[in-house]
Amino acid sequence: MDYISTRDASRTPATFTDILLGGLAPDGGLYLPAEYPQLDDATLTQWRGLVDQPGGYAKLAAEVLKLFIDDIPAEDIECIAARAYTTEKFASEDIVPVTRLTGDLYIGHLSEGPTAAFKDMAMQLLGELFEYELARRGETLNILGATSGDTGSSAEYAMRGRDGIRVFMLTPAGRMTPFQQAQMFGLDDPNIFNIALDGVFDDCQDVVKGVSADADFKRDNRIGAVNSINWARLMAQIVYYVSCWIRVTESNEQKVSFSVPTGNFGDICAGHIARSMGLPIDKLIVATNENDVLDEFFRTGHYRVRSSAETHETSSPSMDISRASNFERFVFDLLGRDGARIADLFGTQVKQGGFSLNEDAAFTDTAEKFGFLSATSSHADRVATIAECYKDLGVLMDPHTADGVKAAREWADTVDSPIVCLETALPVKFADTIKEALGTEPEVPERFRDIMNADRHVVDLPNDADKVKEFILEAIAEAPEIAN
Template sequence: MQYISTRGGMQPLPYCETLLEGLAPDGGLAVPEVMPTVDGETLERWRALTYPQLATEVLGLFATDIPREDLARMTAAAYEPFPGAVVPLRDIDGVTLVGLSEGPTLAFKDMAMQFLGQVVEYALERKGSVLNILGATSGDTGSAAEHALRGKERISVFMLSPQGRMSAFQRAQMFSLDDENIHNIAVEGVFDDCQNLVKALAGDLDFKRTQHLGAVNSINLARITAQVVYYFWAWLRATDAGGWTEVSFTVPSGNFGNILSGFFAKEMGLPIRRLVLAANENNVLDEFFRTGVYRPRSAAQTLATSSPSMDISKASNLERFIFELVGRDAARVVQAWSDLDTQGYFDFTADLARFVDEFGIVSGTSTHADRLATIRSVYETTGDVIDPHTADGVKVARENLESGVPMLVLETAKPEKFAETIHEAIGVELDYDTDLRAMLDAPQHVTEMADDEQALRAFIQEHALR
């Protein structure tokens, strides 16, 4: 299996080399040269596998340059330490919740990051190199990455986050770490400003090469492929053996990475009827899938909401979907992003029907009032407490139920990460165990920085591994 760029300017590369690159040299994103496929007989064989075993099988279709025994060792190291079930499923009020928050940082990002930490270290050891990871987070990516990569000798992490835009819990999960290889940088602005800084430095090929820069944001190939696994896992547990039952998935989405993995699973042959994108008030993606026009908002127009991990208006992974939408025509992808730069939007209204008819993607928006009402209704009906992002998913899922089609909602995080919103919704003060309380009370280590590319360059040059 080889990987090419959405913009056509990268020679095919194997999995390990691609995941160390981040952005392709031409500014595009890596995609499989040919999407692997899975048939019904294979799916049935996979029903009896544990989660690490299933991860080995699915990831083995993408990472063909990694010996199977090495891959199995890495998936075991990534998922077997989970304290309980890796991905439990439970029914809540007409939909099935796919539990993706059982990892060390209580968020779905752990599902990919725990594997990424293993495979990046493996690739660096094989290459005899180091990697300085430059990332941006709106909340959960940063903590998941830092907890997966802390203490690793060949890796240093520079994680940008927007000042004042994350919950207190999210800040504590990141800023309480004092490992020498972890550098937290709080940037004046919003998530998109952080993401723009990452793209600017990653697009400077000389700087990227000399500073050994890589990425762990959702553009990283290892994250996308690792997330594909739980779509297969959830389908295998939500359906009966021997059948070919279609299910739908609702995915709270800001950067389009999580739902893109579902799109990959569908393209591989998994029987998915609908992929339902749930947006918050920063609903640029919902507008795109309803109108065909993609028009990102400025930093000033990006709202601070009670589902902060989705406070994003420029979805980095949308480019991978557009590449498939235009029949893998790299020139059209380049033109679309040129239009974005020159006129602030691109227009695919002529392709709008294909979003649903061919690719099965629909969308909806949830507001602060919606998520409070959803958290309240789920709690009153089932006794379960769900986090605000998952509530966005449940709200939009309920609007897209179809008779006879199971609806699975991907959980985003544990409610403890957003205690203030939970209290506002149901009046309950969530309890923290001893470890979580110690984390919240620990000293915080963070560098505050203006939205300044040169200041960031200087900081990286001073602290990067070489």
């Protein structure tokens, strides 16, 4: 299995383990398989028989991973998946249980992991892959990431205490909920570094890209990525699309649609790839909040990025994103994998404010060929959805999942298949909004009882890639033994 950059017209091949540790491509593009593996009926039947076995999700994950990885032995992949998806780490034996909300609308529960967010699904696997490959090579890695709320804690909990790894996580100062901040800033592990930047998530993401674009710095300091710019994140997320599809259907011919709360387009991009592989997915519903850059594109063909000042601070903060990194992967497929054109659109035009594809014949394929629909919601919408689902159905959901349910309901009459809304996080992470909707705060699960009481460990820095590089160098110099 070869991997190529979305911006490389010559399609220079790379191996899985090389892109695992490198993250962003040297030309600024994102890696994708040179070709997507294709699923047949026999494979789907085999997978269908795995999910209800003991350790079934891990077994399914291993089979999916083998399609994308040919430079790690199959038996090692099985062991890696088995370590990543255990009941010691996840609160449900199913790992991703699926429950019916009402009628043909289901919830895929992705928040059973150690930080109560869907990011755990990929991060726990990524931690195992990183540690395995670094040990095999005798190398070290300094991970640089950005978070709008959940990626940071999921990454830190997946990487804390691992040999050969440091984590430097950028957060937008004051933009996360108190619970999200406590999860991250409460960690006191010597290989974890929290950095609060003066800006919004997009600024943090730009700094990550800016540091990664310095090829010498990246090489000399072994800089890697855990954000969804890292292909391994999306690869891991494909697994729960397969698992949810199996749990909702009875035959390989039956299709399922997914409604996915998304800001950075990573979660739903995994669904796009699963659909491209032949998984029977009908529609992929892009659910956004007031930061509706993706909804605007799928309605109009215009991709108009917003400035930091134009990025709204909302009650579904993990989606407060106005430049969706993974969107480049989809547009690469949409435009026939034209690396030169993608380099122009995302390397040049996005910096000038965006681009338009509304007059491009390919744009008409977003719904028909690729299955995409979209919807947006407001604070009032998500508060009403939370209140209604709790009152009428006894189901409590977080604000992002409420955005997904609202979008699913908006399209339910025109979609001819069951819809699975992918859960984003547990309600406890967004207590203020839950209290507004219900009048009471959500119950705190036992495993999170003391999280708000820990001391905070975070450094404030300006929104400046050079300052972040200086901090990384100082951290390495002060404790070189951490990553040896």
